[in-house]
Amino acid sequence: MVVDMLVALLLIVSFLFLGHWYRNRNSTVRNWPVVGMLPALASNADRTLDFFTDMLKSTGGTFKIIGPWFASSDFVLTANPMNINHVFCKNHVNYEKGPELRQILETYEGIITSDSDVWKRQKKALLSFFKYNKKSAAYMDRILLQVLEGSLVPVLEHFQRLGTEVDLEDVLGRFNYDYMCLLGFGVNPKTLSAELPVVEITEALGHIDDALVHRRVVPLMIWKLQKWLQVGTEKKLRRGLEILDDFAYTHISSRRDEMRRSNAMADDRFDALTAFMVEEEGSDMSEMGKSDKFLRDLVYDFLTVGKDSTTTGLACFLWLISTHPWVETKILEEIKANCPECNDGKMVYFTPEELNKFVYLRAAFCETLRLYPPVPVDFRSSIGPDVLPSGDRIGPNTRILISLYSMGRSEDIWGEDCMEFRPERWISEVGEFMHKPASLYLPFGVGQRACLGKELSLKVMNTVAINVLRHYEVKVVEDQKVAMTNKVLALTTQHGLRVRLNKRLQS
Numbered sequence: 001m002v003v004d005m006l007v008a009l010l011l012i013v014s015f016l017f018l019g020h021w022y023r024n025r026n027s028t029v030r031n032w033p034v035v036g037m038l039p040a041l042a043s044n045a046d047r048t049l050d051f052f053t054d055m056l057k058s059t060g061g062t063f064k065i066i067g068p069w070f071a072s073s074d075f076v077l078t079a080n081p082m083n084i085n086h087v088f089c090k091n092h093v094n095y096e097k098g099p100e101l102r103q104i105l106e107t108y109e110g111i112i113t114s115d116s117d118v119w120k121r122q123k124k125a126l127l128s129f130f131k132y133n134k135k136s137a138a139y140m141d142r143i144l145l146q147v148l149e150g151s152l153v154p155v156l157e158h159f160q161r162l163g164t165e166v167d168l169e170d171v172l173g174r175f176n177y178d179y180m181c182l183l184g185f186g187v188n189p190k191t192l193s194a195e196l197p198v199v200e201i202t203e204a205l206g207h208i209d210d211a212l213v214h215r216r217v218v219p220l221m222i223w224k225l226q227k228w229l230q231v232g233t234e235k236k237l238r239r240g241l242e243i244l245d246d247f248a249y250t251h252i253s254s255r256r257d258e259m260r261r262s263n264a265m266a267d268d269r270f271d272a273l274t275a276f277m278v279e280e281e282g283s284d285m286s287e288m289g290k291s292d293k294f295l296r297d298l299v300y301d302f303l304t305v306g307k308d309s310t311t312t313g314l315a316c317f318l319w320l321i322s323t324h325p326w327v328e329t330k331i332l333e334e335i336k337a338n339c340p341e342c343n344d345g346k347m348v349y350f351t352p353e354e355l356n357k358f359v360y361l362r363a364a365f366c367e368t369l370r371l372y373p374p375v376p377v378d379f380r381s382s383i384g385p386d387v388l389p390s391g392d393r394i395g396p397n398t399r400i401l402i403s404l405y406s407m408g409r410s411e412d413i414w415g416e417d418c419m420e421f422r423p424e425r426w427i428s429e430v431g432e433f434m435h436k437p438a439s440l441y442l443p444f445g446v447g448q449r450a451c452l453g454k455e456l457s458l459k460v461m462n463t464v465a466i467n468v469l470r471h472y473e474v475k476v477v478e479d480q481k482v483a484m485t486n487k488v489l490a491l492t493t494q495h496g497l498r499v500r501l502n503k504r505l506q507s
């Protein structure tokens with residue numbers, strides 16, 4: 001009797017298994033019973049972005065990833081321009097960041113993860129700062145020159161004189177951090193100095209990032225258990241958040257004190273925190289908008305949102321230029337043509353209009369961000385059911401991953417040479433810059449949730465690039481193989497960008 005039951009059970013299991021195999025026999029990625037596509041995802045964990053790109057290539061641009069049944073982690077992956085336009089623009093009301101992302105960040109409600117009213121309030125506050133008026137534009141320019149002349153140049157000079165190698169990504173990260181602190185709270189923490197000191201707050205931000213990536217990839221119950229036990233990345237996260245809170249609240253209260261004392265915003269003071277506090281006064285912001293927690297979340301945005309993206313953009317640009325000498329030659333010619341008087345060794349600075357004259361430089365940056373978008377994958381979650389232009393059906397509460405990385409490497413969009421770094425693809429026969437439609441090229445996102453710091457970061461990246469390239473030849477050290485992390489949240493190099501700097505002879 002028992003044997004009969006076992007045989008029957010075996011037959012049923014075999015039948016189900018064969019049925020499952022038959023249904024999935026043509027699938028690009030094997031979908032196993034119980035564990036779904038987890039084995040394929042796990043075996044490609046060190047090349048997730050490239051794995052996504054390969055899959056999307058062989059499936060026409062949209063693909064459903066099935067996670068283990070116990071983890072409810074299925075998602076739709078797409079790099080189809082029409083789907084992206086649909087999700088970001090046409091039917092954006094049906095797609096939000098979703099509760100899952102917020103659960104990962106817990107008490108922090110930064111603009112990147114917020115939705116509905118919280119997002120509206122944060123966007124209003126940030127726009128009040130980013131909408132350029134003369135005062136804010138002058139402040140942004142002044143602090144950019146301050147960090148460039150006061151920190152970046154002396155540090156690069158130091159390493160050039162010593163002739164030793166330096167991790168340029170680390171240097172650029174510190175540069176951007178100091179700049180963002182000045183922009184965000186009017187304080188220069190001077191993390192960029194020749195000693196490259198260990199800085200508690202940036203270390204804490206690193207630990208927070210690691211833990212958030214961990215929470216994103218492991219099932220919810222695993223990280224909740226680790227949190228409860230206070231082990232691994234969860235332990236570091238807790239400490240990191242304490243340091244961050246301390247940092248943010250100290251700045252908020254000292255700024256409130258300053259404002260109470262002076263009762264006005266000094267003309268030379270146009271950091272975001274001060275701007276938000278001024279905006280608070282008598283504004284229609286709710287009590288929540290006026291709270292210290294709201295300001296803390298905005299401080300967190302400033303410390304995280306743009307700093308790493310700008311660093312990655314610049315580091316990848318300088319790496320690609322150093323490995324494509326013919327591109328470097330053209331950029332140097334363009335710099336010389338546009339500022340013939342720039343031979344005195346001083347920093348040069350350009351307005352956005354003047355930067356438009358640097359057609360080849362602009363093309364080289366577009367090409368860099370095409371191949372290495374600092375935000376490689378964007379997330380959305382559906383509210384109700386929908387049908388994508390590709391014909392794929394979307395259920396309610398479905399996670400959608402939009403691979404900007406795969407889009408930038410799509411043969412259908414960029415042609416057979418899509419993997420080549422070729423700035424010329426952005427320049428017309430008459431030498432003019434050729435724009436690409438926002439539905440095909442969107443390293444800064446598109447639609448309602450597009451990047452608010454795009455203009456600012458382009459200005460910073462172009463200004464730094466021009467000044468570094470004018471003064472130094474950047475040589476990647478021979479034994480370093482530069483590779484990207486392939487993580488979906490943010491692109492960075494795996495082992496930094498170790499370079500030597502040779503002084504350029506001014507001609």
Ligand code: HEM
Pocket residue numbers: 111112123126301305306307309310313373374375378379442443444445446448449450451452453454456457
């Ligand atoms: C190379 C540099 C940068 C890149 C590639 C980049 C890219 C992006 C992308 C793709 C998004 C859209 C995210 C989404 O749709 O979910 C975004 C959003 C955002 N970015 Fe950037 N960013 C950069 C620099 C900056 C800087 C320097 C700042 C601020 C100083 C900034 C502020 C923001 C903000 C506030 C949002 C949120 C907009 C919203 O959700 O309404 N970004 N960025």
